[in-house]
Amino acid sequence: MLKRIWKDPVGSKVIAVGILGVLSLIYAKIISVSDDITFSEAYERIFEIKIRLIYVVGGIFLFLLFKRIFTKKKGYYSSKQKKLREFNKTTDPNTDIMFRWGVYFDYDTPFISDLTAFCTKHEGPPIRFVNDRCTLRDCENHRNRIDLHMVKNLIESDLIDRWEKIK
Incomplete structure (x- = not known):
């Protein structure tokens, strides 16, 4: 059932947002316990994370490179x-x-x-x-x-x- 929902264009986005939400909650809980701060302060800290532009561009480049290498090429004709x-x-x-x-x-x-x-x-x-x-x-x-x-x-x-x- 999950595979069928994942192939749906809207369902896959809902599942992806849910996964990211759960991961951010887990990250906030780990930060709150390790830094001895409240959960809400740790959750707000997630939005203050700064990522350099070069890392974003590099990540996109690596993603496209791996996608090109590992995707099966389909022919034009069946x-x-x-x-x-x-x-x-x-x-x-x-x-x-x-x-x-x-x-x-x-x-x-x-x-x-x-x-x-x-x-x-x-x-x-x-x-x-x-x-x-x-x-x-x-x-x-x-x-x-x-x-x-x-x-x-x-x-x-x-x-x-x-x-x-x-x-």
Whole structure:
């Protein structure tokens, strides 16, 4: 129950103030007994404690340093989003055209960007399409232009379907 309250933004502050209040009362009691003064005088002495600015700045610096060292770094994408981002290329077996793209997310909806087509009918590395066709004139893919908007729509439809199955 205490853990649940601690995660609540208001509850954690109430608990922290309570802890500080109890610690200040304990400190005042120790001071009153050790210095042989009244409890109220010891409690008032707490408010007269002077702390140099360099100690405050140093404490904040050390806190931020330890926080940076010991906090677990979370990635920008969740594990499910990372899995979907691996789906970033496909090859059409009929035309030997390879499509590559990047997968990104608009809130929780996936979309693709930087869709690029490559011709794989030739020996060697795939050749990037220019003006929606292969750059080699004797290639079949040079005669047929592709509609990148239609291809992007089909890939995003498949991507959304995969996303719904992962979630």
